[in-house]
Amino acid sequence: MAAARARSGERRAEIVRAALEVIAERGYRGASLAAVAERVGLTQQGLLHHFPTKEALLVAVLEEHDQWDTGGGGGRDGWRLDLLEPLVEYNAMRPGIVQTFSALLGESVTEGHPAREFFTRRYTQVRAELAGVLRAEFGDRLPGGLTPEEAAPLVTAVLDGLQYQWLLDPDAVDMPAAFRGFLRLLGAR
Amino acid sequence: MAAARARSGERRAEIVRAALEVIAERGYRGASLAAVAERVGLTQQGLLHHFPTKEALLVAVLEEHDQWDTGGGGGRDGWRLDLLEPLVEYNAMRPGIVQTFSALLGESVTEGHPAREFFTRRYTQVRAELAGVLRAEFGDRLPGGLTPEEAAPLVTAVLDGLQYQWLLDPDAVDMPAAFRGFLRLLGAR
DNA sequence: ATTATCTATAGATCTATAGATAATGC
DNA sequence: ATTATCTATAGATCTATAGATAATGC
Numbered sequence: 001m002a003a004a005r006a007r008s009g010e011r012r013a014e015i016v017r018a019a020l021e022v023i024a025e026r027g028y029r030g031a032s033l034a035a036v037a038e039r040v041g042l043t044q045q046g047l048l049h050h051f052p053t054k055e056a057l058l059v060a061v062l063e064e065h066d067q068w069d070t071g072g073g074g075g076r077d078g079w080r081l082d083l084l085e086p087l088v089e090y091n092a093m094r095p096g097i098v099q100t101f102s103a104l105l106g107e108s109v110t111e112g113h114p115a116r117e118f119f120t121r122r123y124t125q126v127r128a129e130l131a132g133v134l135r136a137e138f139g140d141r142l143p144g145g146l147t148p149e150e151a152a153p154l155v156t157a158v159l160d161g162l163q164y165q166w167l168l169d170p171d172a173v174d175m176p177a178a179f180r181g182f183l184r185l186l187g188a189r
Numbered sequence: 190m191a192a193a194r195a196r197s198g199e200r201r202a203e204i205v206r207a208a209l210e211v212i213a214e215r216g217y218r219g220a221s222l223a224a225v226a227e228r229v230g231l232t233q234q235g236l237l238h239h240f241p242t243k244e245a246l247l248v249a250v251l252e253e254h255d256q257w258d259t260g261g262g263g264g265r266d267g268w269r270l271d272l273l274e275p276l277v278e279y280n281a282m283r284p285g286i287v288q289t290f291s292a293l294l295g296e297s298v299t300e301g302h303p304a305r306e307f308f309t310r311r312y313t314q315v316r317a318e319l320a321g322v323l324r325a326e327f328g329d330r331l332p333g334g335l336t337p338e339e340a341a342p343l344v345t346a347v348l349d350g351l352q353y354q355w356l357l358d359p360d361a362v363d364m365p366a367a368f369r370g371f372l373r374l375l376g377a378r
Numbered sequence: 379a380t381t382a383t384c385t386a387t388a389g390a391t392c393t394a395t396a397g398a399t400a401a402t403g404c
Numbered sequence: 405a406t407t408a409t410c411t412a413t414a415g416a417t418c419t420a421t422a423g424a425t426a427a428t429g430c
Contacts, residue, residue: 026218045411045412046409106296108357146373151370153354154367160353161348222420237421384426393415398409403405
């Protein structure tokens, strides 16, 4: 045959990449296995050989992009505040990934959604790590008398909220500039 | 028969209310007409007598709750900054509505989603009105040198972003308190 | 006559299972 | 023997249309 048989790991990676795209376009509930399969030149049943269920495929997508959103800049755990702005800048160049993330986050608040626990855990962790970073940078008090623990959910909220506004209307919202504005509010220079 | 025939307007209102609930639970794409119909004691085909298509029902839901999110507090156009905090407080008491809104916002960034234009327009309008409110309150410069136009998308982002964190983990996030913290950052008392 | 509702049903999908076929690795 | 894929198909759904039936309002 023309194409050599890809090793299983490569095939799985291809499928995860395709799933990421289809989820960006239609969300998880709207994404069909057939659409993902077609994108990698497989039948839907062929895809199910690599991932036994649709949910298993979603889990693989979530694991693959575990460093999403707030983690991309600085490696698994050691975030630094000055790496958040470059991360936002980077995200502004890959609307596809941001759209997948945002669509999944939106869906995840509905009942019994398979990504719900993932996001819940992730936000708990992100808030805790951000609080640590903010304390290291600003000490125990930020402008307005906020503690780092009070500011951390706001940083996360701004990151996510700006993504929605930007995805809906990229020309109307300069996501990195807006985020820099927020950092100035926090007192960073 | 037992129940008197409801006037059409009442029936439609019942259906819209049921649709709101089902969308909160499953999102728009995941919400079936049959599930909505069942909730008001109709068959799926009976429901389609009142709304000719599923999309028409969504439009009715969006129109009914046009004052969603940022509008509830102060009447159609005249927002005031000091009514935002009570609005967040009010939202914290109705997770259902917030969940419907958040699920729809998340879905709306996917391709060809029927609510996309609604949200795009809405955010454009919300940012403009918030900028006006911020200018009236703070003048041309806010902390960090932000202009009202730079701060407006941040206010919106914080409102939306906090909702997701709160829906995912209500015990971990005190939404009104977090929002008050953000207002203190902006320099309001 | 119009309005509200129902039954019947067409026509698409969708996920997942069963089982065949062919290539690869011992 | 195992791995990758395919064909066939079961069993659920889902939206929407067609057409019947019964009640309401002139």
